[in-house]
Amino acid sequence: MNGGHYVEISHLDVIYDVTKGVFSPKQLVHAVNDVSFTIEAGETFGLVGESGCGKSSLGRAIVGINKPRSGDIRINGQDVTHLHGRSLHDFRREVQMIFQDPYASLNPRMTIGEILSEPMVIHGLHRSPGAREERVTELLRTVGLKPDHVRRYPHEFSGGQRQRISIARTLAVNPRFIICDEPISALDVSIQAQIINLLKQIQKERNIAYLFIAHDIGMVKHISDRIGVMYLGHLVEVGDSSEVYFHPLHPYTKALLSAIPISDPDVGKSRKRIILEGEIPSPLNPPAGCPFSTRCPLADEACRRMPKMQQFGSHQVACHHVNQSV
Amino acid sequence: MDTTNLLEVSNLSVDFETDQGLVHAVRDISFSLKPGEILGIVGESGSGKSVSMYAIMGLLAANGRIGGGKITFDGDDISRGAFPSEKAYLHHMNHIRGNKMAMVFQDPMTFLNPLQTIERQITEPLLNHTSMTRAQAHERALELMVQVGIPSPEKRIHQYPHQFSGGMRQRIIIAIALANNPKLLIADEPTTALDVTIQAQILELIRDLTRKSGTSTIMITHDLGVVACLCDRILIMYGGKIMEAGTDREIFYSPNHPYTRGLLSCINNPEAEEKELVPIPGSPPDLLKPPMGCPFVDRCEQAMKICKVRMPDITHLSDTHSSSCWCNEVLRRQAVAQTAAEKNREGGRA
Amino acid sequence: MADINKCEAVLGIPASEIPEEWFERLSDEEKDSEFVAMQSKTYFQDTWAQFKKNRLALASLVFLFILILAAIFVPMFSPYTYDGQDLMHRNAGSSWQHPFGTDKFGRDIFVRVMYGARISLSVGFAAALLNLIIGVVYGGVCGYIGGRTDLILMRIVDILYSVPTLLYVILIMLIFGSNIFSVLLAICVSSWVGMARQVRAQVLSLKEQEFAQAAFVLGASRTRILFKHLIINCMGPIIVNTTLMVPEAIFTEAFLAFVGIGISIPMASWGTMANDARSLLMLYPMQMVWPVMAISLTMLSLHFIGDGLSDALDPRKR
Numbered sequence: 004m005n006g007g008h009y010v011e012i013s014h015l016d017v018i019y020d021v022t023k024g025v026f027s028p029k030q031l032v033h034a035v036n037d038v039s040f041t042i043e044a045g046e047t048f049g050l051v052g053e054s055g056c057g058k059s060s061l062g063r064a065i066v067g068i069n070k071p072r073s074g075d076i077r078i079n080g081q082d083v084t085h086l087h088g089r090s091l092h093d094f095r096r097e098v099q100m101i102f103q104d105p106y107a108s109l110n111p112r113m114t115i116g117e118i119l120s121e122p123m124v125i126h127g128l129h130r131s132p133g134a135r136e137e138r139v140t141e142l143l144r145t146v147g148l149k150p151d152h153v154r155r156y157p158h159e160f161s162g163g164q165r166q167r168i169s170i171a172r173t174l175a176v177n178p179r180f181i182i183c184d185e186p187i188s189a190l191d192v193s194i195q196a197q198i199i200n201l202l203k204q205i206q207k208e209r210n211i212a213y214l215f216i217a218h219d220i221g222m223v224k225h226i227s228d229r230i231g232v233m234y235l236g237h238l239v240e241v242g243d244s245s246e247v248y249f250h251p252l253h254p255y256t257k258a259l260l261s262a263i264p265i266s267d268p269d270v271g272k273s274r275k276r277i278i279l280e281g282e283i284p285s286p287l288n289p290p291a292g293c294p295f296s297t298r299c300p301l302a303d304e305a306c307r308r309m310p311k312m313q314q315f316g317s318h319q320v321a322c323h324h325v326n327q328s329v
Numbered sequence: 330m331d332t333t334n335l336l337e338v339s340n341l342s343v344d345f346e347t348d349q350g351l352v353h354a355v356r357d358i359s360f361s362l363k364p365g366e367i368l369g370i371v372g373e374s375g376s377g378k379s380v381s382m383y384a385i386m387g388l389l390a391a392n393g394r395i396g397g398g399k400i401t402f403d404g405d406d407i408s409r410g411a412f413p414s415e416k417a418y419l420h421h422m423n424h425i426r427g428n429k430m431a432m433v434f435q436d437p438m439t440f441l442n443p444l445q446t447i448e449r450q451i452t453e454p455l456l457n458h459t460s461m462t463r464a465q466a467h468e469r470a471l472e473l474m475v476q477v478g479i480p481s482p483e484k485r486i487h488q489y490p491h492q493f494s495g496g497m498r499q500r501i502i503i504a505i506a507l508a509n510n511p512k513l514l515i516a517d518e519p520t521t522a523l524d525v526t527i528q529a530q531i532l533e534l535i536r537d538l539t540r541k542s543g544t545s546t547i548m549i550t551h552d553l554g555v556v557a558c559l560c561d562r563i564l565i566m567y568g569g570k571i572m573e574a575g576t577d578r579e580i581f582y583s584p585n586h587p588y589t590r591g592l593l594s595c596i597n598n599p600e601a602e603e604k605e606l607v608p609i610p611g612s613p614p615d616l617l618k619p620p621m622g623c624p625f626v627d628r629c630e631q632a633m634k635i636c637k638v639r640m641p642d643i644t645h646l647s648d649t650h651s652s653s654c655w656c657n658e659v660l661r662r663q664a665v666a667q668t669a670a671e672k673n674r675e676g677g678r679a
Numbered sequence: 680m681a682d683i684n685k686c687e688a689v690l691g692i693p694a695s696e697i698p699e700e701w702f703e704r705l706s707d708e709e710k711d712s713e714f715v716a717m718q719s720k721t722y723f724q725d726t727w728a729q730f731k732k733n734r735l736a737l738a739s740l741v742f743l744f745i746l747i748l749a750a751i752f753v754p755m756f757s758p759y760t761y762d763g764q765d766l767m768h769r770n771a772g773s774s775w776q777h778p779f780g781t782d783k784f785g786r787d788i789f790v791r792v793m794y795g796a797r798i799s800l801s802v803g804f805a806a807a808l809l810n811l812i813i814g815v816v817y818g819g820v821c822g823y824i825g826g827r828t829d830l831i832l833m834r835i836v837d838i839l840y841s842v843p844t845l846l847y848v849i850l851i852m853l854i855f856g857s858n859i860f861s862v863l864l865a866i867c868v869s870s871w872v873g874m875a876r877q878v879r880a881q882v883l884s885l886k887e888q889e890f891a892q893a894a895f896v897l898g899a900s901r902t903r904i905l906f907k908h909l910i911i912n913c914m915g916p917i918i919v920n921t922t923l924m925v926p927e928a929i930f931t932e933a934f935l936a937f938v939g940i941g942i943s944i945p946m947a948s949w950g951t952m953a954n955d956a957r958s959l960l961m962l963y964p965m966q967m968v969w970p971v972m973a974i975s976l977t978m979l980s981l982h983f984i985g986d987g988l989s990d991a992l993d994p995r996k997r
Contacts, residue, residue, distance in 0.1 A: 053524035053525065053526065053527075054524055063892075066896045067895075067896075068892055068895060068896065091898075092898050095896065095897060095898030096898075098896075099896060099897070100892075100893070100896045102889040102892065102893060103889070104889055107888050107889040107890060108889035108890050108893050109890055109893075110890040110894075110907075110908050110911075110912070111890075111912065112722065112911045112912055112914075113907075121894070121897065121899070122897045122898075125897055125898050125899050125900075125903070126898065156721075161612040161613065162374075163612055164612060169893070172893070172897070176897070191373035191374055191551065191613070192373060192551055192552075192553065192592060192595060192596055193373060193591060193592060193595050193608065193609040193628075194373075194608075194612065195595070195608075196595030196596070196597075196606040196607070196608035196609075197595075197608040197609075197610070199597075199606055199608075200605075200606055200608055218524065218525065219525075220525075221597050222597055224597075225597045225606070258526060259525060259526060261529075262525045262526045262528065262529035263525060263554065264528070264529075264532070264552065264554030264555045264557065264558040264559075265554055265557065265558065266553040266554040266557045266581070266593070266596050267557055267581060268557045268558075268577035268578055268581050268582075269578070271554065271557040271558035272557075272558060272577075276529055276533070278529055278530055278533055279526045279529075279530075282494045282496060282497070282527070283494075283524070611710075621686070626705070626710065627710040628710075631704070632704070632705040632710060633701065633702050633703060633704055633705055634700075634701050634702070634703055634705055634709075635689065635697060635701040635702060636705065637686075637705060637709070638686035638689065638690070639686070639689055639690060639697075641694070642694055655702070658694050658695075658697075658702075659702055661695075662695075662699075662702075
C-alpha cells in the first residue's frame with residue numbers, strides 16, 4: 004500500500020450497449036457516470052439509490068462482471084480493471100460478492116457441501132478432502148448453520164438460510180472486501196436483522212470492508228460508516244452515515260429520506276413529506292446537466308450545467324443549490 | 330354481531346393440496362372491517378396474509394380450498410357454504426369483484442393485459458357491471474385517470490401497458506379498481522415492487538382516495554413502515570394465524586404478543602441513535618405440519634410448555650386490542666395470586 | 680414435570696384450569712428453531728417418482744426394455760439366422776416354427792425383426808448420443824460466449840438447417856457409399872441443430888443467473904461454469920430432447936431404407952424389411968405388417984417415454 008485508501012474508485016464509467024439487432028441505431032445506457040469514492044480497510048460503505056440508478060452496475064464493475072468503459076478501480080493499490088491470468092485469479096480471493104436473490108445465487112444442482120468447497124477447489128486451498136470437509140464445517144458454524152446440512156440441496160432451505168450459505172461461500176476464500184448487492188431486500192423482516200447482525204459480526208472478527216448496496220436507506224444507515232447516494236448513474240452525495248441521514252444536503256437525498264415510511268404511527272402519519280413529482284427519467288435519454296433537474300423542486304437555469312462534487316463540511320455534494328431548503 | 334361492519338370474517342381456514350401433502354395456509358382466523366377504515370395485515374411470506382384475502386375474493390388457485398368459516402360482506406353471506414354449487418358461488422363472486430370489491434396487486438403486469446389499450450381495461454368493469462354506454466365509460470375512464478394522477482389522460486388512454494412505468498401501471502390498476510366506487514379495496518403489497526419515492530406517491534394516493542370516497546381498504550404488506558404511515562388498525566399474522574390485532578398505536582406503542590415485539594425490535598428505526606437490531610432467531614414454521622400449539626413457539630423467547638401443545642385463546646386487552654398468547658394467562662394468574670395474597674394480608678391484619 | 684408428549688390432558692379444558700407446571704419455560708433443546716425441510720429426494724429420485732405416476736410412459740419403458748433384451752438374445756438363441764434361407768418354406772404364415780412366418784426366401788421374419796431391432800435401435804441411440812454431444816457443446820458454447828462468436832456460429836446453424844435433409848443424404852451416399860455409417864451421418868448432420876438451439880437459449884438465460892455470476896466472481900474457469908453450472912441446469916430439456924431424438928432417428932433410418940438408401944442386404948433393418956415386403960404386399964400383407972408394427976410400437980413407446988420425462992422434469996407441468 005502506498006498510504007492511500009484501500010479501495011479507490013475514480014471517474015468510473017460503465018456503459019451498456021443495448022442496441023437491438025445489427026442494423027439498428029446504437030443505443031447506449033450510461034449506467035455509471037463519472038463516479039469516484041474511496042473505502043478504507045474494514046469499513047462499510049453504503050450505496051443507496053432507486054432501481055436503475057446504477058448502484059448494482061457499479062458493484063458488478065468492481066468484481067469484473069461488467070467491464071467499465073473508463074476510469075480506475077484500485078484495490079490495495081493495485082489497478083484491477085486490467086487484470087488477467089494469475090493476478091486476476093488472486094484478485095478473486097481478495098474481493099467477493101453476495102447477491103440479492105438467495106434463490107438464484109446457489110446452484111440448485113449442487114449440495115451445500117459442494118457449493119462451499121467449490122471456492123477451495125478453484126483456488127486449490129485445503130487440498131485434502133478431510134481438510135476441506137473440516138473447513139466447510141467451520142464455515143457453516145460461522146454463519147450459524149448446522150454442519151450436518153452439507154449433503155442437502157439449496158431448495159430445502161429457507162431464504163435466510165440460503166443467504167447464510169451464500170455468505171459462507173464468499174468467506175471460503177478469506178476475502179478482505181465483500182460487495183453486498185442488496186443482500187437483504189428479498190428477505191422477510193425478521194430474517195433481515197439476522198443477516199445484518201451476521202454481516203456485522205463477521206466484519207468485526209475478520210476486518211472485512213463492505214460495499215453495501217441497497218435501496219433501503221434506513222438499513223444502509225444502520226450498517227454503514229459512510230453512505231453514497233446515487234441517482235441516474237451519478238453519485239450525488241457522499242458523507243458519514245448519520246450526517247447524510249440527519250442532515251442531508253442534496254435535494255434528492257432529502258426527498259428520498261422523507262419518502263421512507265417510518266415505523267412509528269405518530270411520526271409516520273404526521274410527517275411532512277417531499278413528494279417528488281414524476282418518474283425517474285429513462286437512462287437511455289438522461290436530462291442534460293444535473294440528472295435530478297427534471298424532478299427537483301429547486302431546479303433553475305443553473306442546473307442545465309452538470310454540478311461538480313464539492314466539499315460541504317463532512318459531505319461531498321453535487322448540487323448548485325446546496326444551501327437552499329426544499 | 331355488529332351490523333355496521335362492512336366485512337366480517339369468522340373462523341376462516343384455507344388449505345392447499347400440494348405434492349408433499351396438505352398445506353394449512355390459513356387456520357381459523359376471524360376479523361372484521363368497518364366502513365371507511367384502513368386495515369393493515371402484516372406478516373412475513375407464508376404467513377397466510379395474501380391467501381386469506383384471495384379466499385375472501387373467491388380467487389384461490391385450483392388446488393386451494395376454503396376449509397370452513399363464514400364471510401359476510403356488506404350484509405351478504407359470501408362464504409362458499411352459502412351457495413348450492415361451485416358455479417353459483419363463482420358467478421356471484423364475479424358479480425361482486427370489480428364492482429363492490431376490488432383488488433390491487435403487487436405486480437401490475439400480471440393483472441394488465443399487454444395487448445389491450447388502457448382504455449379497454451379501465452372501461453371493462455364499467456361496461457360489465459353498469460349500464461353505461463361506451464362514451465360514458467370513456468368519460469368516466471378519463472375522470473379516473475385524473476383522479477389517480479396520470480398526466481395527459483386524453484393522450485395516454487390509448488396507450489398500451491408497456492408504455493407506462495411501474496408506478497404509472499400501479500396507478501392504472503388503482504383506477505381500474507376504483508371504477509365502480511367499490512366499498513372494499515384490497516391492496517396486496519401494492520408498493521413492494523416500487524421505489525421509495527414512487528411508493529410514497531402511491532401511498533399518498535391510496536390514503537387520499539380512501540378518505541374522499543369512504544372506501545374501506547385492506548392493505549396487505551410485510552413493511553411495518555407502510556402500515557404505520559397508512560393504517561388505522563393492524564392485524565399481525567404468523568404461520569396462518571392472527572397473532573395480534575389492534576389500532577396502530579396499540580400495536581406500535583404497546584405490543585402484547587412476543588412476535589409483534591420481536592418484529593418491532595428487528596426493524597431498524599434510523600431516527601433512534603445507534604441501537605443493535607434484535608433479530609428473531611430461527612425461521613418460519615413448515616405449514617405442511619403446522620405445530621399443534623402456537624406457530625411461533627420455536628422462535629419465541631418466552632415459550633412455555635403449553636405453547637408447544639395448545640394454541641392460546643384470544644385475550645381482549647381493550648375494545649380494539651386482542652392477542653393470542655399464553656403470556657396473558659400467566660399475567661392473569663399472577664394478578665389473581667396477587668389479589669389473593671393482598672386479601673390474605675388484609676385478612677391477617679384484621 | 681409436564682411432558683409435552685402427553686398433552687391430551689390440557690387440550691379440552693378451560694385455560695384457567697391448566698396446571699401450573701405447563702407454564703414452565705421451554706428449554707432451547709425442546710424448540711427446533713432452525714427449521715430445515717425434510718431431507719427431500721435427489722433430482723433423479725424425484726424425477727423417477729413423477730415419471731412412475733405416468734402409467735403409459737412406464738408401460739412404454741417396460742416394452743422398450745423387453746424389446747432391447749429380445750433384440751440382444753433372440754438372435755443368439757434362435758435356430759435361425761437373419762440370412763438363413765429355407766426355400767422349402769417360402770412365404771409361410773405364422774406357425775410354431777416361425778412365429779411371424781417367413782419371407783420370399785424362406786427367412787424367419789421373427790428373427791429378422793429382432794435383428795432389425797438391433798440395427799434400428801443402435802442407429803436411434805447412436806444418433807441421439809451424437810446429437811446430444813454435438814448439440815450440447817455447440818449450443819452451450821454459443822450461449823455462453825455470446826456476442827460475435829454466437830452470431831457467426833448460429834448463422835452457420837441456420838444455413839445447415841435450411842438445406843433439405845434429403846440433399847445431404849444423397850451427397851453423403853455418393854461420397855461414403857450406402858452403409859450404416861452414412862445413414863448415421865445423414866441423420867445427425869442436421870438433427871443436432873434443434874438441440875443446439877435449445878441449449879443455447881437455456882444457457883443464454885442461465886448465465887445471467889446469480890449462481891453463474893457467483894461462480895465467475897469466485898474465479899471459476901469458463902469450462903467449469905459452462906459444464907458444472909450452466910449445462911447441468913438444463914439437463915431436463917436435454918434429456919427430453921435426446922429421448923425424442925431416438926424415434927426420429929429410427930424413423931429417418933426406416934424411411935431411408937424404404938426408399939432404398941441404407942444398409943445393404945442381406946442385413947435387415949425394419950425399413951429394408953418393409954421395402955422387401957412391398958412387392959408381395961397384395962399376396963402376403965403380414966410380411967409388411969410385422970416390421971411396420973415394430974417401427975410404430977417403438978416410436979410410440981419412445982414418444983410416451985419422452986412425454987413422461989418432459990412432464991417429470993418440468994416442475995411447471997406438475
